[in-house]
Amino acid sequence: MNEALGNSSGGGERIGVMQGRLSDFDLAQVLQVVGIGRQYVGVEVLNNNAVTGTIFIKSGKVVSANAAGKQGKEAFFALFQQGGGSFYVFRSAAPGQLPEPIGALAGLMVEAMAIEPPRIEVKPVEPSIPPPAYKDSEFPTHSGVAPPAPGSAPTAQHVDLSASIQAVRTASASATVSASLSQARVPMLASDSSQRRVVSIASPKGGCGKTTMSLNLALALARQGRSVILVDADINGDILSSVNARSRAEAGVFDILLGTHRIQQTLLKTMVPGFSILPAVGKRLPAPEVFLKDYTERWRQILSEASTLADLVLVDTPAGMFGTTHQILAASSHVLGVLQAEVLANRSFSRFTEGLDSISPSARPKVAGVFLNMVQMRQSPSLSVLQDACASLPAGWLFDTSIPHSPAFLQAADEGLPVRHMDEVAPPAVAFLFDNLAAEVSGRLDLRAPERKPQAFLL
Amino acid sequence: MLTDVQKKLVQKSWKLVVPISETAADLFYKRLFETHPEYRRLFPDDMAAQKRKLLRMLAFVVKSLDWADSQWRDEVSPEEDLMLVVLALGRRHTELYKIPDASYAAVADALLWTLDYGLGEAFTDEVRAAWVSVYTILAATMKMGCQTFDPTTSVNVRDSAMRIGEAALLEGMADAGIDEARLGFPEEAL
Numbered sequence A: 001m002n003e004a005l006g007n008s009s010g011g012g013e014r015i016g017v018m019q020g021r022l023s024d025f026d027l028a029q030v031l032q033v034v035g036i037g038r039q040y041v042g043v044e045v046l047n048n049n050a051v052t053g054t055i056f057i058k059s060g061k062v063v064s065a066n067a068a069g070k071q072g073k074e075a076f077f078a079l080f081q082q083g084g085g086s087f088y089v090f091r092s093a094a095p096g097q098l099p100e101p102i103g104a105l106a107g108l109m110v111e112a113m114a115i116e117p118p119r120i121e122v123k124p125v126e127p128s129i130p131p132p133a134y135k136d137s138e139f140p141t142h143s144g145v146a147p148p149a150p151g152s153a154p155t156a157q158h159v160d161l162s163a164s165i166q167a168v169r170t171a172s173a174s175a176t177v178s179a180s181l182s183q184a185r186v187p188m189l190a191s192d193s194s195q196r197r198v199v200s201i202a203s204p205k206g207g208c209g210k211t212t213m214s215l216n217l218a219l220a221l222a223r224q225g226r227s228v229i230l231v232d233a234d235i236n237g238d239i240l241s242s243v244n245a246r247s248r249a250e251a252g253v254f255d256i257l258l259g260t261h262r263i264q265q266t267l268l269k270t271m272v273p274g275f276s277i278l279p280a281v282g283k284r285l286p287a288p289e290v291f292l293k294d295y296t297e298r299w300r301q302i303l304s305e306a307s308t309l310a311d312l313v314l315v316d317t318p319a320g321m322f323g324t325t326h327q328i329l330a331a332s333s334h335v336l337g338v339l340q341a342e343v344l345a346n347r348s349f350s351r352f353t354e355g356l357d358s359i360s361p362s363a364r365p366k367v368a369g370v371f372l373n374m375v376q377m378r379q380s381p382s383l384s385v386l387q388d389a390c391a392s393l394p395a396g397w398l399f400d401t402s403i404p405h406s407p408a409f410l411q412a413a414d415e416g417l418p419v420r421h422m423d424e425v426a427p428p429a430v431a432f433l434f435d436n437l438a439a440e441v442s443g444r445l446d447l448r449a450p451e452r453k454p455q456a457f458l459l
Numbered sequence B: 001m002l003t004d005v006q007k008k009l010v011q012k013s014w015k016l017v018v019p020i021s022e023t024a025a026d027l028f029y030k031r032l033f034e035t036h037p038e039y040r041r042l043f044p045d046d047m048a049a050q051k052r053k054l055l056r057m058l059a060f061v062v063k064s065l066d067w068a069d070s071q072w073r074d075e076v077s078p079e080e081d082l083m084l085v086v087l088a089l090g091r092r093h094t095e096l097y098k099i100p101d102a103s104y105a106a107v108a109d110a111l112l113w114t115l116d117y118g119l120g121e122a123f124t125d126e127v128r129a130a131w132v133s134v135y136t137i138l139a140a141t142m143k144m145g146c147q148t149f150d151p152t153t154s155v156n157v158r159d160s161a162m163r164i165g166e167a168a169l170l171e172g173m174a175d176a177g178i179d180e181a182r183l184g185f186p187e188e189a190l
Helices: A002-008 A027-034 A072-081 A105-114 A156-185 A190-194 A210-223 A238-242 A253-257 A296-307 A324-330 A343-348 A350-357 A380-392 A407-415 A429-445 B004-035 B037-042 B048-064 B082-095 B103-122 B125-147 B151-164 B166-175
Strands: A015-021 A040-047 A050-058 A061-067 A086-091 A198-202 A228-232 A275-278 A312-316 A334-340 A366-373
Touching (some): A027 A072, A027 B082, A050 A072, A061 A105, A072 A105, A198 A296, A210 A228, A210 A238, A210 A366, A253 A296, A324 A350, A334 A343, A334 A350, A334 A380, A343 A350, B004 B037, B004 B103, B004 B125, B048 B082
Parallel strands (some): A198 A312, A198 A334
């Protein structure tokens, strides 16, 4: 590190401000700190003591950036994507005439973070493995080659690119399929039962019922005699909204994330034995910085701590497969997908697999299954999604139980209750479906069986 | 990152604190030691000087946020640079005062509690969020300041600081080529 400092500070005009490893502080954190200064500061990114690029900043403006032949914004984004290595921050006299800045540091950081991380490379697939029948309008799997764009002659480059993307898709999808097969088809062994389970509920599209599914499923699992913690990881805090208890939370999981609270202080006990809720936020929203940083490791710590307090931790994630959801998925042992029985949701569902593929294999959660939600038996587009899911989802993903579109959910939301609790004696029929679903989920996750209370006789 | 609106909110609310700043400092330490009695021993018996330091630091932070976007090219001396001063502050807190990392949360709580108590209705959710943002960045800067302090050059410095006190530490850090360690809070900031 000192050597690097010596090499890069040459000329004696640079005054060292700080240096460290990017594994301790990522570039976003370093730049945020540099952003409050008003000196002319250079941030060097090093890899094996060799400088890979430098960003020059003054008063929160990015004056210039260079990295491996790239300049300006492009270099800034490239440095942002680079993982690992170290950083060296120095100040020096500003050049006589400061040029117009490339942009405000805050804005460029937000732009840089919006860029999806590069996809994980997957080795080309063996030709003998048949591609799974994914429905995807852009890359139909039947031909293996994308159709030419309308109104333009197919160029060689176009076809090559599509074919290689197809190869990656096929390979990664097959990998997930085989992983899910071994996960779903192989009978679960008792030895696995001591393992902690953190199960995220995710979907690429919003509004397809993740929160409703999470709440009612968690309740059903708890009613079967297991201890369950439901974590609301969506900043909107809709779990508490759906049970009309927003005012109950003093703090939430985002406060734990920032280190101001602990799980035990924030966990809310429900009236169902064994069922607790970890709300998203308390009275105050967290600082916006919480969304600028990669908190994967922190999520892992929090969820793993939560899993020591219950048989099962269920996490209701924000819509989409990237951003906060991506971090939570990488910190989960399993994922449950929610597919809305509606055409748009079906079209965007390929993002579910793609989002999972973008997580490094060692951190990628197992797919425990996919629920079909809001099925309307009298609507043919809704049924076509069901048919499509049966035909194209990898074997073992789709649960046997699907949840119909039902006015009972609206009424339950209105009353601020889970559907099961709307009527003590005769709850709406859909409520019992969650008992089925809970049984299926516990089978797939190999959750310990609740103690049986056999009836001695009927008559 | 702080938005311009947040900077303005912090400046405006600080103006309301200035007339009652001594009471605010009393309240701050009262709250801190009430919630964390174990931190009392980290401070001298006579807290008068410490309270002045706290107020000077806060005044300096607020003043440092006060510049127009068009002034971005202006030169600012290192002694008045928020980043450099807060990095040095972080280094002093770890190397010299041996402040545990966990205390950042306790201080945040005491600061927000004091502002809430002192500002009353003026401490709206937006004002609170602005102060939280400022504090989050300051705490991150202080932590980074101490952790990016090169241990190979600071070992001797730490020893002498234990023996002789702050002046030696600052001198030693300067000898090690870390010149912003000399930076403190300008007296005239408040």
